[in-house]
Amino acid sequence: MSEPIKHAARASSPWWAKAMVIAGAIVMVISGGGALATQISLNLVNNSVETQDLLGDQRVDSEEGADIEGPLNFLVLGTDARVGDEGVARTDADIIVHINEDLTEVSLISLPRDLLVEIPSGVPADETKLTEAFAYSEDWGESFQNTAETITHLTDIQFDGGAIANFEGFLDLVDELGTIELCLWHEITSIHTDITYD
Numbered sequence: 001m002s003e004p005i006k007h008a009a010r011a012s013s014p015w016w017a018k019a020m021v022i023a024g025a026i027v028m029v030i031s032g033g034g035a036l037a038t039q040i041s042l043n044l045v046n047n048s049v050e051t052q053d054l055l056g057d058q059r060v061d062s063e064e065g066a067d068i069e070g071p072l073n074f075l076v077l078g079t080d081a082r083v084g085d086e087g088v089a090r091t092d093a094d095i096i097v098h099i100n101e102d103l104t105e106v107s108l109i110s111l112p113r114d115l116l117v118e119i120p121s122g123v124p125a126d127e128t129k130l131t132e133a134f135a136y137s138e139d140w141g142e143s144f145q146n147t148a149e150t151i152t153h154l155t156d157i158q159f160d161g162g163a164i165a166n167f168e169g170f171l172d173l174v175d176e177l178g179t180i181e182l183c184l185w186h187e188i189t190s191i192h193t194d195i196t197y198d
Contacts, residue, residue, distance in 0.1 A: 068103070069101075069103075070099050070100055070101040070102060070103045071098065071099060071100055071101045072098070072099040072103075072160045072161075073096060073097070073098050073099075073157050073158065073159050073160055074096075074097040074099075074159060074160060074161050074162055074163070075094075075095070075096060075097075075144075075147070075148050075151065075159045075161075075162040075163075076093070076095040076097055076162065076163045076164075076165070077091045077093065077094055077095075077134060077144060077147060077162070077163070077164050077165075078091060078092050078093030078094075078095075078164075078165055078166070078167075078170065079091055079092070079134065079140075079164060079165070079166045080092050080166075080167075081166045088135045088137075088138055088143075089134060089135065089140070089143070089166075090113075090131040090132065090134050090135050091113060091130070091131050091133075091134040091147065092113055092131070093110065093113070094110070094111040094113060094130055094131075094147065094151065095108055095109065095110050095111070096108070096109040096111070096151070096155070096157060111130060111151065112130070113129065113130055113131040114129045114130070114131065115129065115130045116128065116129065116130075117129070117130045117133070117150055117153075117154050118150075118153060118154075119132065119133050119136075119146070119150045120146075120149050120150060120153055121136070121146060121149065130147075130150065130151075133146050133147040133150040133151075134146070134147050140164055144162060144164060148162065184197060184198070
């Protein structure tokens with residue numbers, strides 16, 4: 001006669017252990033989704049920005065794959081070109097972006113577009129407006145290098161990188177990043193619309 005099979009009663013896990021496993025699984029799903037959303041956002045932004053070597057030989061040498069160390073200097077140029085425009089453009093904004101040594105602070109220095117400067121190449125006059133340095137060529141890469149060389153000649157600042165944007169690019173940036181709130185320190189009336197901003 002065979003003996004009945006006996007099943008050992010399985011000890012039930014306490015309720016709090018089950019709750020912790022469920023909570024942990026939810027956190028993993030949420031954080032994974034957040035990381036995925038962040039990566040997708042970064043890819044969208046990176047893919048929407050055309051990249052090329054703007055500085056050529058003027059770029060500050062850095063070891064490939066090395067950790068980023070400060071201080072860093074970037075040149076950001078805003079052009080007057082409109083969508084569909086071809087050929088020579090000028091700059092309306094010439095901004096030096098400086099990041100401090102421990103990469104915790106950013107300073108922006110805007111150079112006046114009509115600042116009289118000595119342009120080392122591309123312009124016959126010895127001294128002309130800074131905006132003309134970008135009108136060096138129809139190739140914006142060459143124009144950027146000419147502007148960078150002009151500003152380096154003026155300030156002794158060398159650049160680690162740079163960017164060019166036209167007004168439509170600025171609008172795209174605002175759309176990508178969201179509304180920019182301007183806090184005015186005095187009242188301004190538009191000469192174009194007669195609207196007064198408090």
